[in-house]
Amino acid sequence: MLLAISNSGLWRVLWYSLIGLSAIALYAGALRTAGIEWARIRWSLIGVYVVAYVWWFFANGIIIDRVSVLWSFAIFLTVASVGRPWREWVRSAGDLSLFVAMWLAYDESRGIADGLGMPIQVESVRDLDRFLFFGADPVVELQAAFHRTEVAERIVNGEAVLRTVTDVQWYDVVGSFVYYSHFIVPPIVIGALWLINRHQWVRYMRRFATLLFGACVMFILLPTAPPWMAAGGTNRVGLDLEALPPLSRHTGVGWRYVGLGSFVQAWDTGRDWANQVAAMPSLHSAFALFVVVFFWPWVRNPWARVAMLAYPLAMAVALAYFAEHYIVDAIAGWLLVGASFWLWNRIEVWLATRSVPIDDVMLGDDEADKTRDSLVSADATTA
Numbered sequence: 001m002l003l004a005i006s007n008s009g010l011w012r013v014l015w016y017s018l019i020g021l022s023a024i025a026l027y028a029g030a031l032r033t034a035g036i037e038w039a040r041i042r043w044s045l046i047g048v049y050v051v052a053y054v055w056w057f058f059a060n061g062i063i064i065d066r067v068s069v070l071w072s073f074a075i076f077l078t079v080a081s082v083g084r085p086w087r088e089w090v091r092s093a094g095d096l097s098l099f100v101a102m103w104l105a106y107d108e109s110r111g112i113a114d115g116l117g118m119p120i121q122v123e124s125v126r127d128l129d130r131f132l133f134f135g136a137d138p139v140v141e142l143q144a145a146f147h148r149t150e151v152a153e154r155i156v157n158g159e160a161v162l163r164t165v166t167d168v169q170w171y172d173v174v175g176s177f178v179y180y181s182h183f184i185v186p187p188i189v190i191g192a193l194w195l196i197n198r199h200q201w202v203r204y205m206r207r208f209a210t211l212l213f214g215a216c217v218m219f220i221l222l223p224t225a226p227p228w229m230a231a232g233g234t235n236r237v238g239l240d241l242e243a244l245p246p247l248s249r250h251t252g253v254g255w256r257y258v259g260l261g262s263f264v265q266a267w268d269t270g271r272d273w274a275n276q277v278a279a280m281p282s283l284h285s286a287f288a289l290f291v292v293v294f295f296w297p298w299v300r301n302p303w304a305r306v307a308m309l310a311y312p313l314a315m316a317v318a319l320a321y322f323a324e325h326y327i328v329d330a331i332a333g334w335l336l337v338g339a340s341f342w343l344w345n346r347i348e349v350w351l352a353t354r355s356v357p358i359d360d361v362m363l364g365d366d367e368a369d370k371t372r373d374s375l376v377s378a379d380a381t382t383a
Contacts, residue, residue, distance in 0.1 A: 020052070020075065028082050038083030045079045046195070070100055073187070080195055098205060102212045112220045120277050121224040122243050128328040139227040140245055142321040146171060147248055166250045168257040175318040176254025182284045182315070189291055203348070204294055210340040211290060215281055218332070224280035228323040247323040282325040286333030288312040293341055 024045060031041050053072070077092045129138055148167035166172065190208075193201035230243040289312040299305055316330035 021078065024079065024082065032083070042080060042082050045082060046076075049076060049079050073191070076191055077194070098209065102209050105213065105216050116220065118221060118223055121222055121280065122230050122241055125224055125280060125326050125328055126227075126230060126243050129326045132327060137244060138327050139247065139320045139323050142317070143247055143323065146321065147250075149248075166248065166253045168253050171321075172250070173254035173257055174314075175321055176251060178311075178314045178318045179251050179284065179322060179324070180255065182287055185291055186287045189294075203344070206344050207294070207340045208290065210343060211286060211336050212283075214336045214339065215278075215283055215286065215333070218280055218336075219278040222280050223277040224329070225277055226279040226324055226329075227320075227326060229276065231323065249323050251322045251324065279325055280329050281332035281336055282316075282319060282329040283333060284319055284325065285312060285316050285330035286337050288315040289334050289337045290340075293337060 028041050028045065031044075032038070081089055081092045126137065130136065146169070148169055186208075190201070190204065193204050225241060225243075227244055228247050228249040230241050231245060231247040232242055292308045292312060296305070296308070299308060312330075312334070316325075316327060319325040319330060320327055
């Protein structure tokens with residue numbers, strides 16, 4: 001956490017947030033004095049927030065560290081709550097506290113694992129992949145078949161040196177976009193559901209929190225070296241491994257190739273202090289499938305469903321190709337998603353049949369009664 005706070009990108013977020021909050025107060029006060037309805041003021045502020053977020057996205061890169069993500073979400077809740085009754089502000093604070101608890105639990109999982117002295121899994125996960133693919137290493141095979149390299153001149157400490165770099169192909173670009181969508185799609189869904197339909201937001205967050213909790217437990221009990229580390233990649237955990245042949249960890253080459261290098265700069269910095277052995281399960285794969293499963297009951301077109309399923313599959317392949325995860329990591333993430341939905345589908349149906357206020361459980365909400373029947377129907381579809 002302290003490492004996250006020391007990130008210079010965070011201080012930029014805090015500084016601009018302070019300026020933004022002051023501007024929000026002045027802007028909202030002026031419009032309200034002019035007789036503009038609070039709903040119009042809120043939507044205009046949300047529009048400004050989106051524009052500012054996109055600007056930051058392209059100017060400074062993706063907001064990646066946990067504290068900055070939480071802070072940006074807090075600003076969104078503030079903007080979306082302007083002009084609402086004080087009870088709505090209290091509810092927003094409760095919603096934010098759940099979000100904070102989830103991410104802090106993830107951040108602290110590495111420290112807990114160190115305290116327990118749990119051994120880092122290296123050969124075991126590699127061997128599971130080999131078992132699933134009849135002795136082959138999917139990560140190694142993908143890079144051998146598709147990763148292209150070239151020798152190029154680079155300036156290092158003011159001197160020109162020759163380096164072996166990735167010869168970017170079209171699938172590198174696609175893979176980079178798929179990989180980094182992990183940091184964009186789930187937060188957008190969380191924000192949109194909170195704004196448009198809080199009842200569905202509650203359902204989403206129940207499952208999301210359960211998924212993240214299960215993942216944190218596995219990170220603590222089964223700290224796992226990702227393929228790039230098992231192949232001897234540079235790491236902070238003091239491991240010198242040779243469980244796999246040398247591999248390239250080139251997740252950001254696609255974005256740099258299209259001129260958006262700043263987009264991944266924060267990630268390249270942030271991953272140096274992230275939990276590097278939180279590989280089992282893969283949250284990238286889990287979140288990709290999670291979004292698909294949540295919206296599955298509302299999508300009836302078969303071709304649209306095929307396109308939806310392509311997203312988690314593409315994520316799993318991209319993760320293996322970039323040596324970020326084994327295929328078995330992705331499968332473990334998918335199984336956790338299934339367990340999360342299975343658990344809450346049954347809990348919510350049970351609560352609905354007993355006429356218990358379903359949104360009083362875990363978060364609290366006064367809108368439960370108007371969607372009870374649709375909930376049972378949707379849950380039956382995804383069961």
